[in-house]
Amino acid sequence: MADGLLSGVDWLCEGVAFLLVSAMRGLLRLLGLLLAGLGKLLLLVLKLAAWPFMRLGRFLRGRRNRAWQCLSLSGEDFEAYVARVLEDNGFRDVELTSVSGDQGVDILATRGGKRYAIQCKNYEDAVGNFAVQEAYAGCEYYECDVAAVICPGTYTRAARELAESTGVLLWDGKRLSHMMKISGRKPKRGGRSRQKTR
Numbered sequence: 001m002a003d004g005l006l007s008g009v010d011w012l013c014e015g016v017a018f019l020l021v022s023a024m025r026g027l028l029r030l031l032g033l034l035l036a037g038l039g040k041l042l043l044l045v046l047k048l049a050a051w052p053f054m055r056l057g058r059f060l061r062g063r064r065n066r067a068w069q070c071l072s073l074s075g076e077d078f079e080a081y082v083a084r085v086l087e088d089n090g091f092r093d094v095e096l097t098s099v100s101g102d103q104g105v106d107i108l109a110t111r112g113g114k115r116y117a118i119q120c121k122n123y124e125d126a127v128g129n130f131a132v133q134e135a136y137a138g139c140e141y142y143e144c145d146v147a148a149v150i151c152p153g154t155y156t157r158a159a160r161e162l163a164e165s166t167g168v169l170l171w172d173g174k175r176l177s178h179m180m181k182i183s184g185r186k187p188k189r190g191g192r193s194r195q196k197t198r
């Protein structure tokens with residue numbers, strides 16, 4: 001009878017232990033599911049909170065980088081594209097100069113009664129003062145009123161200083177982006193025609 005009683009107590013203890021272990025496993029699993037759910041909920045809340053900032057960032061990058069799309073163009077395609085953009089921005093008699101012997105000027109154009117000599121530099125790096133020198137010399141050669149350099153990026157400090165002292169206009173990526181927005185044209189690869197674009 002003592003053996004039976006011990007067996008019963010042993011069986012009862014095993015049952016209680018089994019129930020406790022099962023309950024602990026269930027609680028741990030429930031806790032894990034709860035934490036996973038809270039983690040997903042927190043991630044969703046963070047995404048929702050970040051969404052306006054991500055949209056703003058994409059918008060600003062898109063506006064800032066509009067001119068950088070031109071870097072996919074060859075030098076000649078860039079010049080032809082800029083010529084069309086200039087026309088869309090009110091320039092008239094827009095003409096691409098000859099490939100060889102252009103005397104540092106890629107585009108000749110008229111606006112507001114003034115003739116512009118424009119040097120195009122499709123560089124990712126900052127454009128140096130050599131481009132300013134070319135535009136200035138080309139402006140004199142073609143007997144234009146205004147010399148300008150246009151690029152999708154920026155200019156070196158030396159280029160800005162020389163441009164200020166010579167009166168050469170520097171149209172950077174910000175200015176080109178604005179002109180592209182007005183134009184509505186997207187940069188496309190294609191042949192360059194060395195004649196008046198209109």
